[in-house]
Amino acid sequence: MSDPWDQNAALPPFGLLAEFKTVDELVDAANKVKTEGYKQTDAYSPYPVEGLTDALGHSLWLLPLVVLGGGLAGGLGGYMLQWFTSVYSYPLIVADRPFHSWPAFFPVTFECTILGASLSAVFGMFALNRLPMPYHPVFNVESFDKASRDRFFLCIRSIDPKYDAVETRKFLESLGPCEVQEVPE
Amino acid sequence: MATVSPLREAKEGEIIAPGHTFGSVTDKISDIVQNDTIAIGWLASLAFAFMMLNILAISAAYLLYRGLGIWGINVPVSWGFAIVNFVWWIGIGHAGTLISAILLLLRQRWRTSINRFAEAMTLFAVACAGMFPLLHMGRPYFAYWLMPYPNTFGLWPQWRSPLVWDVFAVSTYATVSLLFWFVGLVPDLATLRDRATNKWTQTIFGLLAMGWRGSAIHWQRYEVAYGLLAALATPLVVSVHTVVSFDFAAGIVPGWHTTIFPPYFVAGAIYSGFAMVLTLAIPVRQVYNIKDFITTTHLDYMARIMLTTGLIVAYGYGIEAFMAWYSANKFEVAVMQNRFTGVIRWEYYMLILCNVLVPQLLWFKYVRTTPSVLFVISLIVNLGMWLERYVIVIGSLTRDNLPSSWGRYSGTIWDWGIYLGTIGLFLTLLLIFLRVLPMISIFEMKTLLPEAHPHGHGHDTKNHGHQESVK
Incomplete structure (x- = not known):
């Protein structure tokens, strides 16, 4: 058993972040992530992408x-x-x-x-949107700077019931990203 | 500064030069803000604008010290330059909201290159406009009496007065314009934060960006909020100048008491506002070399809007004269005679020349697409719209219903000082804005690029299969 008060114990990661070069790949991946049954997901893009939240299966009303x-x-x-x-x-x-x-x-x-x-x-x-929120775990990923420039990201959070450090990474890698990285909490 | 150049210049009908990518758009716009050099031209312009701002400081300080007697106002003209300038500045602001809100709802994608810049112009113009009612009050330290608040006198604003409506209209307009501008800026501030190499700018942009991370869920709410703001700002902008015109139309002064005023004021506001956008955009696109973003197509479209609203304004002038004659009201006729042949005639002739005759040149495509000519016309229209308000205010007040209440009016050096000073305030704020914030919306420019839209435009077929597989 890990000690919950141990400051040095590694926290579970926030999730896995896949980086894509084009918006088509992102929307494609978002659809597949939804079909696969992941719920705790989010995508990041430098400009609003039409239909992306629908693709991820979030309804905001x-x-x-x-x-x-x-x-x-x-x-x-x-x-x-x-x-x-x-x-x-x-x-x-x-x-x-x-x-x-x-x-x-x-x-x-x-x-x-x-x-x-x-x-x-x-x-x-x-x-x-829970803003202002100056700190967010995704900012720990170095290449995330490009999310406001020309790259597209998709994140599956570790709190998702289907999340599995190995399987989810394999699944994300099958979607054709240029990189999949673990987001430290 | 990194040089980013498109493949070639934008052709007719293109709202962004071809060859740009997400990265090049980001770099080109942010590099204007994020570079360590201070251009001599910018510094010289700022010094000049700041000098004019000091004219405002001196004129306002002397006004507060001596009182309103230093202005040219007296009985019967108690609304002098202050009201003329107030209406002029508020009108200029209207183009910014038109570009950012109405053209957004009409899905005019060309607005993207100019909306940030025009919204900033709106804010600064409203700030200049706001100076005048406050300074004109005589006792500016009682300005808060305009607001409804419980007080020991038990007094409240007079809700049946257009002047009180004006307080609400203008303060709402200033607030909503600021919100609209700031909301539009947040994603770009995040871009600047992520590009920043210096700790200070990173912290400042980081604080202002409030942790924006481009999340799809955030974007979705963002777009809803932005669209709703546009839908709210559209009737708001029409209401503001309508209420400003009520300040006149609800009075019984001849020349003011007409129903044409609201639409004619709104059209005039948009007319002068587009003239000011052109006055500013033409030198800015030249100096900052952003002709690939603000193309001649943009200038052409803005000139067309100016021509259209100018014709509505010309129609307003015609109807004013016609209704004076048709109503057979001798006071209304006298106002028109005063404009045609009376003491105010030179101002009136100049106004017709500037607002009706010269803008007819905009029918020619050559004029609409030649920046230098367009620049001169925009200055002429700015002048003409100022004269229009001068003729309306001074013309009618100096020739009221009774000859016994006729009078004369001319602005003093302090009137001119305050007026020129607000131009200084406007230019100072604008120059600082150009240097510290992205003058073109970076994220919206990206949506103009062909690669921005998934599966659209038929140029990309390889990803079309997935939707069926999902269903």
Whole structure:
């Protein structure tokens, strides 16, 4: 039994990282990884590749709902602010308009809707992506610098139930990568 | 600096010169930022811009010391240069959002080479615009009164006033433009971080990139967020100049109280914005030798948008005159007579020359694809759009409904100082931006390359079999 408090004991690796030269090879490999039954996977590319998350079998649906919620909250908040201040907190007769002069409240309501939706789009995206995260194990792989340049990577994590240090490496090597490397944790 | 050269120059209709690879695109754009030399030309331009920025500092400091009396404003013209400049700068900003958001939704792929740059222009233009309402307040230290916050007076903003709408529109616009720009930058900051050889730049870009690693899952959410931001920014940009025009149209001053104002202001904003993009892009592509990314095709397309929006603006001028006559409202007629034959006529003739006549040259392909000619036209349009706002503001306020409230107006040296100073602020920010951040979106440029798309375009058949095998 290994001692869980042993600082010098080697951690299990984060996973295996395969490097590809072209996007076609990456998408091809992603499809095969999914068919093989791996779930804890991710791919890395220098630009967004259409359909890559589908190829890996990840379904992501939460963000649009977050943005919808943010927009509704912004719009309702903006309108309620105007209603509260004009009707309840400090009713003021201006040019004989009703206190609740709703047509005049539209521009600010609109702007608050846009603001709420935009803030939730940006911060929602970063939060769901768990960013900022300055450290990530994949950065330990030296050639990973090229993931932001011209190389494509595919990672199978060690927490995947199908993961096996030898078998998974063999499988990844069969997909035609230029290199397969272990990602230290 | 590593020299990266494409195979040949871009031909007509090509939005990137052939021969580029993922690596060469990365190197060419990042090398402008990541090199140890400081170009003399850049330094000289920055020194000049910084000198102009100091004119702003001096003019603003003296304004705060002495008060608004140093400006040319008085009764009846209490909205002088400040409002003219505010509308001019805000309008310039609109092209950036149009390029980044509306052209994205319309899938105009040529926008990719100019969107980062144009968004930066938007941010800096909005920063310049924002100076004017604050300085015009007389008591800028009470600027926070514009915002709704609980206070001991129990007072709130007047929600029925277009000026309050303007505060919300412009501040939302500034915030969303900043978010849009920053989100677009994050993957490129990661590229710069990974290329950095120096500990300092690596740390700074690393902090700003927030650990972006190009994960497919991240990219998917990123694209959703970016697309939604574009869809949100599109109505926003239209609303901003609409609300700016409400500042005028909701008043009962003759010449302002018209329904043509919102669409005519929005078109004018895009018109002046594209003129400014061209004014900046033409020298920048020359100096930084990025004609393979910002090709003459780009200049041609931008010139076409300028021509289109210019014609809408010309239509607006025509309708203003027509409606004055057709309404038989003698005050409206008097405003038009004042423009045609009155004290404001020279400004009006110049505006027609700059905004309506000269841009007709853009019908010719030669003009649209010759950078030097286009550059001159863009400067003329910038001037014309400033004159348009001058004629609208000063023309109407000096000739109000009652002859007893007629007056005169001219800007003082301090008015000009602040105006020139904001140009200095704009140029200073822009020059710093060009040097420290990638002026063209690196990751989006990569998507323009033929090898960027899996299985697309029929040029690659060897991998087509796999999809059936998966199913």
